[in-house]
Amino acid sequence: MSQREQQPADGPASSPLVAVAIDRDKNSQGAFRWALDNVVTRGQTLTLVHVNTKPSTGSEDAANIIKEVFVPFRCFCTRKNVQCNDVILEDTDVAKAIIEFVLRSAVGKLVIGASPKGGFVRSFRSTDTSSSISKGVPDFCTVFIISKGKVSSMRNAARPPPTGALIRAQIQSQPTARPDPLDYNNRNNVMRVPNEAAFAARTLHKDNESIKSPFTRGTRATKSYGEMMMDSDISFVSSGRPSFDRGYPPRLSNMSDGLDRSFESPRKSVGGYSSSNGLSSLSYESSSSPAMDEVEAEIRRLRLELKQTMDMYSTACKEALTAKQKAMELQRWKTEEGKRLEEARLSEEAALALAEREKAKRMAAIETAEASKRIAELEAQKRISAELQAVKEAEEKIKAFDALSHTNLRYRRYTIEEIEVATENFAENRKIGEGGYGPVYRGTLDHTPVAIKVLRPDAAQGRSQFQQEVEILCCIRHPNMVLLLGACPEYGCLVYEYMANGSLEDRLFRRGNTPPIPWQHRFRIAAEIGTGLLFLHQTKPEPLVHRDLKPANILLDRNYVSKISDVGLARLVPPSVADNVTQYRMTATAGTFCYIDPEYQQTGMLGIKSDVYSLGILLLQLVTGKPPMGLTHYVERAIEKGTFEEMLDGSVPDWPVEDALSLAKLAVNCAELRRKDRPDLATGILPELNRLRNLAEENMQYSVLLGYSPLTSPMQSQVSTQDFMSAPSALQSGYESSRSRYSGSYVPGRT
Numbered sequence: 001m002s003q004r005e006q007q008p009a010d011g012p013a014s015s016p017l018v019a020v021a022i023d024r025d026k027n028s029q030g031a032f033r034w035a036l037d038n039v040v041t042r043g044q045t046l047t048l049v050h051v052n053t054k055p056s057t058g059s060e061d062a063a064n065i066i067k068e069v070f071v072p073f074r075c076f077c078t079r080k081n082v083q084c085n086d087v088i089l090e091d092t093d094v095a096k097a098i099i100e101f102v103l104r105s106a107v108g109k110l111v112i113g114a115s116p117k118g119g120f121v122r123s124f125r126s127t128d129t130s131s132s133i134s135k136g137v138p139d140f141c142t143v144f145i146i147s148k149g150k151v152s153s154m155r156n157a158a159r160p161p162p163t164g165a166l167i168r169a170q171i172q173s174q175p176t177a178r179p180d181p182l183d184y185n186n187r188n189n190v191m192r193v194p195n196e197a198a199f200a201a202r203t204l205h206k207d208n209e210s211i212k213s214p215f216t217r218g219t220r221a222t223k224s225y226g227e228m229m230m231d232s233d234i235s236f237v238s239s240g241r242p243s244f245d246r247g248y249p250p251r252l253s254n255m256s257d258g259l260d261r262s263f264e265s266p267r268k269s270v271g272g273y274s275s276s277n278g279l280s281s282l283s284y285e286s287s288s289s290p291a292m293d294e295v296e297a298e299i300r301r302l303r304l305e306l307k308q309t310m311d312m313y314s315t316a317c318k319e320a321l322t323a324k325q326k327a328m329e330l331q332r333w334k335t336e337e338g339k340r341l342e343e344a345r346l347s348e349e350a351a352l353a354l355a356e357r358e359k360a361k362r363m364a365a366i367e368t369a370e371a372s373k374r375i376a377e378l379e380a381q382k383r384i385s386a387e388l389q390a391v392k393e394a395e396e397k398i399k400a401f402d403a404l405s406h407t408n409l410r411y412r413r414y415t416i417e418e419i420e421v422a423t424e425n426f427a428e429n430r431k432i433g434e435g436g437y438g439p440v441y442r443g444t445l446d447h448t449p450v451a452i453k454v455l456r457p458d459a460a461q462g463r464s465q466f467q468q469e470v471e472i473l474c475c476i477r478h479p480n481m482v483l484l485l486g487a488c489p490e491y492g493c494l495v496y497e498y499m500a501n502g503s504l505e506d507r508l509f510r511r512g513n514t515p516p517i518p519w520q521h522r523f524r525i526a527a528e529i530g531t532g533l534l535f536l537h538q539t540k541p542e543p544l545v546h547r548d549l550k551p552a553n554i555l556l557d558r559n560y561v562s563k564i565s566d567v568g569l570a571r572l573v574p575p576s577v578a579d580n581v582t583q584y585r586m587t588a589t590a591g592t593f594c595y596i597d598p599e600y601q602q603t604g605m606l607g608i609k610s611d612v613y614s615l616g617i618l619l620l621q622l623v624t625g626k627p628p629m630g631l632t633h634y635v636e637r638a639i640e641k642g643t644f645e646e647m648l649d650g651s652v653p654d655w656p657v658e659d660a661l662s663l664a665k666l667a668v669n670c671a672e673l674r675r676k677d678r679p680d681l682a683t684g685i686l687p688e689l690n691r692l693r694n695l696a697e698e699n700m701q702y703s704v705l706l707g708y709s710p711l712t713s714p715m716q717s718q719v720s721t722q723d724f725m726s727a728p729s730a731l732q733s734g735y736e737s738s739r740s741r742y743s744g745s746y747v748p749g750r751t
Contacts, residue, residue, distance in 0.1 A: 016108020016161060019047040019087075021098055021133075022073055027113030031146040032073055035111040036080055039144070046084040048073055049101060051094045062088065095132040102137045106161040110137060114147035396541050411474045412486035412495075418445065419493050423452055433503070437466070438492070445495060450485060455492025466492050472544065472567050480532030482555060482565040496565070500558035504618075505551035508625050508649075516651035517560065519660070520696035522622045525562040526663065527693035529554060530686050532564045533615060537608045537681060545606055549614035550595045550628075551621055594628040599675045609675045612685070616670025616678075623664050625649030632671045635664055659692060 020035045022028040032048075040046050050069050070086045077084045091097035102110055115130045134143045134153060140161040145153040422443030423430050433440040438456040442449065455466050466489075473484035473494075486495040501507060504525065507517050517525075529549075536544040546567060553566040595617050597610035620631050624647050638647045644664065648655045666688050672678050679685055 015041075015044060017047060017105060018044060018109045019049050019102070019105070019107045019111070021049050021051070021110070021112045022069060023050065024068055025113075027116070027146075029072075030149050031111050031113040031144075032076070034144075034146045034149060034151075036076075036082060039109055039111060040082060046077065046082055047087060047105075047107075048084055049087045049089060049098065051089045051091060051097045053092050053094065095129050095136060098133055099136040102141050106163070107137075107141050108157070108161045109142045109144070111144045111146060114145050114152050393541075411470070411484055414445065414486050414488045414493070414495060416488055416491045416493070419443075419452060419454075419488055419491070419495075422450065426454065442498060445485070448485075449498035451496045451498045453494040453496065466494070469494065469567055476535075476539065478532055478535045479561075480528045480563050481535065481567075482563045499555035499563065501556035501560060503552050504554035504556060504562065504622075507556060508551055508621060510651070516625075516649070519652050519655055520700045521560045522652075523659075523663070523689075523692040523696035525554070525556075525560070526619055526622055527686070527689040528562045529564065529618065530615065530681065530689045532562075533611055534681050534686060536564075536567075537611070543608055545608055546611050546614075547606070548592055548595070549611050549618060550592050551618055552592075554618070597675065598673050607675060608681070609678050612670050612678045612681055613672075613675075615681075615685070616667045616672075619663060619667035619670065623648060623660055623667070625651065632668060636668055639665065639668070656695070659695060662688065663692060 018035065018039055020028075020032050022032060035046065048070060050065065052065060065088060066086070074084065074086075087101070089097040089101055098110075098112075101107070110133070112130050112133055115128045130145045130153075134145060134155050137143055137155075139158040142157040143153075143155040144151055420426070422445050423441040424443075426439075426441060430441045430443065431439050432442045432451065438454045441452045441454065443452050444450065470484070470487055470489070473482070477483075482499070483497045484494065485497060487493060488495075501514075506512070507514055510516060533546065533549065536546055544567070546564065548566060549564070553564065555563050555565050557563070595614040597613040600606055600610045617628050617631065620626075620635055621628060624631065624635065626634075626647075626649075635644070635647055638644045639661070644661050645655075645657050647664075648657070648660055666679075666685065669677075669679055670685065
């Protein structure tokens, strides 16, 4: 036996006593390790409590208990440098023994393992031992029930533990030592607390009470609590030793299920032993007595019965397992048969469904064949009708081309000498602009000011555009189309009427420091351009699409009457296309960037609504006086934000904002990216433009009545009201002449 080193006391007497119920199973180990990690504080002594439910024969049994139960926990306490006291309780009722120990020792914190959950164990236990202990301990004790290293249940204390408990005082005042955990036979290391409820062989009384069963309890003690404490055999030893364990964390396991009910009341001291010393050892009767023999015989009988019961249980389990396996095989066979039947049923249903589908396909094929036959008959009829229509259109085209072949009868032919004289040999000071395929000169022919467009020699498509412009302009007459006076076909010269105010683009951007165009003229110009464009779209037998409508191709005469020019890129669209789909595929796009229809530019599909897009951009420029790049987007945002008035041309101070906004919204609709979203020129655009023109004419009449021209401010006007009143007839005749020119209606068609 090794020498033990004495240790100081484990702490102040006022600290709560911590006890852990232990047994031989893993549940106790889990509760013990949890207590070390979460309950035991530095310098506090841990009390290990074990209930021995078997009859003890003396020091040999105590040594076995120490070896089997306490030594592993002592070793762990030694490694963790925790001091501990060992207590052995002897009773057949585990829960009752622990409850009585808590009461007598005033234990402040009790840690126990959860009872096992096995069905076989539950069948032999009527109640849960850990639950019984948690319910039965006094209310000054906090109970922790540990399951798998975690707190599964906890009952808090309602009051502090009493300080006058005798056993607690003995435990807290007893000096602790460092025992050798391998010293199994030293009974002085253990505090043994025998109970009145011990085995009958240990509870012989003077009245020769009869023992009927090894589990029969003795009668209740008649001694007082103090006498029982004096009769108890208590010895203490410390099991704490410094830890050298560096890397092995404690394993958490369940506690023992051997705990049952609480302590019995204190029992009487066995006769023949002195109670004068509270720390003396308690002796017991010899195991050779008749009562002990009877107990051992009963135990052997019970063990035999238990063995037989276990054998029967094992046999029953094997039979049940065999039956279960057979049942599983039958279930598997049943499942497989069910699957085969289901597969067969599904196969049959699939075959029937396939047959139905094939039948439906056959009927559909028959119907398709009949429909194809009907369609073929209709196509044959349509083909015959189309052939007749094509013959008719071919005849009309022949007539049209025959008429175009006699263009020399439709315009005057000028010689190159006349052109040179009129332009002073194409002098630079006579040059007034640059056309799409050549320069434009101002000249005089037949005592009339004219504009002469000359084809550039290096123009790739100039000759074809020249010929097309001659063919178109010589056949049409309209107040809002530039008048072709003549041509010199040999040198590619076109002679137009001279437009004194140049192009709309020059006037909008005030090139040459020209005055701004009043809003009245702008509204009228918008209606005139729409009227001229509709005239082109309604020409017979084939509509004309301008393809290059922009402010630079709108010319203004001295009275700001607008006329469409530069029809060299115009295309004759077949009437069937114009009437049905309003678009015609071209091999190559033509026009000016920012004015070309996006859909026409992307797909090459030309239609009369391609000119509507260009008209929308042109109308926005009339209102804002800004370049065309991104203009639609800016105007849309201004309308949405309510800042449209800021977009109006600032050079015009007296805009009618509501009417200008109406015109801008119409222009934005015309400039939609998709052709189908744009309004129709005849029904959706011209009515609004004519309304605005009428509004402008009424305002112009009012301005004349006030005595100033729309092109000048009232301060700049040189005509006074008195002058106006003195010559009413001249004013009235001028107004009527202007109104007849602006509001006249024209029937589209060839002339």
